[in-house]
Amino acid sequence: MAAENYGRPVFNDAELLRKGAYIDGEWVETAPESFEVTNPANGEVIATLPEQPVSEVERAIDVAHAAFKTFKNTAPRERARWLRNMYNLMLENIDDLAKIIAWENGKAMSDATGEVRYAASYYEWYAEEAPRMYGTTIQPGNPTNRVITMRQPVGVCGIICPWNFPSAMITRKAAAALAAGCTVVIKPDSSTPLSALALAYLMEKAGFPKGVFNVVLSHTRTPEFGLRLCESPKVKKITFTGSTAVGKILMKQSASTLKKLSLELGGNAPLIVFADADMDQAVEQAIASKFRGLGQTCVCCNRLYVHSSIIDEFAERIAAEVRKFVVGNGLDPKNTHGCLINGKAVAKVEHHKQDAVSRGAKVVIEGGLLPELGPNFYAPVVLSHVPHDAVVAKEETFGPLCPIFSFDTIEEVVGYANDSEFGLASYVFSKNIDTVYTVAEALESGMVSANTGLFSDCSIPFGGVKESGFGREGSLYGIEDYTVIKTLNIGSLPPRI
Numbered sequence: 001m002a003a004e005n006y007g008r009p010v011f012n013d014a015e016l017l018r019k020g021a022y023i024d025g026e027w028v029e030t031a032p033e034s035f036e037v038t039n040p041a042n043g044e045v046i047a048t049l050p051e052q053p054v055s056e057v058e059r060a061i062d063v064a065h066a067a068f069k070t071f072k073n074t075a076p077r078e079r080a081r082w083l084r085n086m087y088n089l090m091l092e093n094i095d096d097l098a099k100i101i102a103w104e105n106g107k108a109m110s111d112a113t114g115e116v117r118y119a120a121s122y123y124e125w126y127a128e129e130a131p132r133m134y135g136t137t138i139q140p141g142n143p144t145n146r147v148i149t150m151r152q153p154v155g156v157c158g159i160i161c162p163w164n165f166p167s168a169m170i171t172r173k174a175a176a177a178l179a180a181g182c183t184v185v186i187k188p189d190s191s192t193p194l195s196a197l198a199l200a201y202l203m204e205k206a207g208f209p210k211g212v213f214n215v216v217l218s219h220t221r222t223p224e225f226g227l228r229l230c231e232s233p234k235v236k237k238i239t240f241t242g243s244t245a246v247g248k249i250l251m252k253q254s255a256s257t258l259k260k261l262s263l264e265l266g267g268n269a270p271l272i273v274f275a276d277a278d279m280d281q282a283v284e285q286a287i288a289s290k291f292r293g294l295g296q297t298c299v300c301c302n303r304l305y306v307h308s309s310i311i312d313e314f315a316e317r318i319a320a321e322v323r324k325f326v327v328g329n330g331l332d333p334k335n336t337h338g339c340l341i342n343g344k345a346v347a348k349v350e351h352h353k354q355d356a357v358s359r360g361a362k363v364v365i366e367g368g369l370l371p372e373l374g375p376n377f378y379a380p381v382v383l384s385h386v387p388h389d390a391v392v393a394k395e396e397t398f399g400p401l402c403p404i405f406s407f408d409t410i411e412e413v414v415g416y417a418n419d420s421e422f423g424l425a426s427y428v429f430s431k432n433i434d435t436v437y438t439v440a441e442a443l444e445s446g447m448v449s450a451n452t453g454l455f456s457d458c459s460i461p462f463g464g465v466k467e468s469g470f471g472r473e474g475s476l477y478g479i480e481d482y483t484v485i486k487t488l489n490i491g492s493l494p495p496r497i
């Protein structure tokens with residue numbers, strides 16, 4: 001095997017690296033303008049892609065709208081076969097797809113490989129769900145009437161995704177949409193579009209008809225692309241993963257056409273460790289939750305609340321694990337953690353750290369900037385006895401800062417946990433089922449994970465409450481978000497025999 005070059009990875013199938021947008025089954029490689037995709041680990045340009053004019057989004061919408069007319073009538077079993085093909089193709093190409101993610105996003109290869117498996121699992125799951133879109137029969141008030149409900153695909157879906165899971169945030173939406181019989185127009189983040197394009201290349205191989213899966217590209221015109229998708233009467237649903245601020249913009253813009261919406265937005269996950277928790281388990285799982293993707297996932301714990309009787313031991317045990325991390329270029333498999341996405345992300349972590357320290361937090365691991373590795377590298381920080389008025393108690397850091405707060409009573413810690421406008425994920429560690437259950441019921445969040453820091457799976461309903469958004473992705477519920485219920489009322493039937 002050729003030696004790895006950590007500037008440019010070696011791919012088994014170089015065709016996965018595409019140079020253009022994908023509309024109506026054709027690659028669109030030219031446009032009057034272009035934008036560059038860079039490797040966040042070293043700033044090298046890894047691709048130059050067309051900066052598409054807004055007219056191309058309109059064309060993609062028209063194409064998806066035309067394709068919907070036939071795709072909606074394909075047999076669910078046929079859609080299931082294409083989805084299953086896609087699952088198989090992703091796993092056949094797992095090394096290449098992981099390298100693309102690590103290259104454009106900066107995450108470690110272990111995380112990137114996990115992401116490909118996770119992303120592919122949505123195709124497998126929805127291959128199984130496609131034939132199971134059940135309706136109901138109802139006896140209404142009038143005894144001569146019968147009611148049947150059927151689930152029908154909502155129509156063209158606009159999919160807008162972030163950079164932190166360049167593959168999985170797309171597949172979690174697209175697999176469910178396609179299973180239901182919808183067609184899609186995808187706008188990936190301009191920092192990480194190569195994974196989306198690799199998926200389009202595989203969709204073609206999987207056998208999906210032309211026009212069903214479209215990917216449009218833009219860096220500078222992203223807000224205009226979003227506006228067109230939201231305002232087009234041909235687009236029936238917008239599904240977005242990203243920040244709460246952008247989610248609110250999309251919701252406002254979608255009002256004129258009253259679109260169906262799914263919004264997977266920001267989080268500020270609390271992780272609570274009670275005195276009776278299994279310490280080994282709590283430490284291991286808190287590490288897994290906090291530092292997945294170097295802290296850049298919406299479900300990473302952002303605030304760790306640890307009982308005052310064990311906080312010092314817990315902080316030392318966390319620090320001992322963090323000292324084992326090897327931070328470096330994500331493409332080098334010996335590195336456990338990669339870099340942050342950009343300078344803005346680095347600045348936010350640094351701000352949260354400085355703010356907490358200036359308010360009296362105890363520094364357990366100093367961490368901080370790693371200029372010798374590159375401007376986007378940041379060594380993990382561990383702070384304990386963080387004051388409850390620190391900025392990090394309120395804002396999502398989205399980076400490798402592990403702030404540990406102290407609490408004494410169950411009521412007090414539930415109060416801290418719920419004192420947030422966000423409500424995506426929460427974690428509770430205790431060996432007492434009464435504590436776990438009581439706290440889980442009281443936490444204001446869409447997902448509660450007990451005694452484990454990793455819960456994401458295609459089988460679970462993923463989504464938030466409060467300003468973390470609405471809609472559920474994955475699971476049996478995920479497909480519902482891409483359907484509408486039609487009621488058929490059959491009247492004037494003869495009396496029952």
Ligand SMILES: NC(=O)c1ccc[n+]([C@@H]2O[C@H](COP(=O)([O-])OP(=O)(O)OC[C@H]3O[C@@H](n4cnc5c(N)ncnc54)[C@H](O)[C@@H]3O)[C@@H](O)[C@H]2O)c1
Binds near residue numbers: 187188189267398464
């Ligand atoms: N709830 C979830 O499932 C989930 C998952 C991943 C990330 N997130 C959240 O996403 C945030 C981090 O991602 P981010 O910084 O890329 O978020 P972001 O909202 O800035 O960007 C998300 C996507 O929206 C695009 N975008 C930005 N402005 C737009 C506009 N006006 N119209 C249309 N598209 C627009 C961006 O280009 C990007 O592709 C965090 O808050 C994180 O918690 C949530």
Ligand SMILES: O=CCCC(=O)O
Binds near residue numbers: 299
């Ligand atoms: O970043 C958000 C998604 C994370 C996940 O699906 O586990």
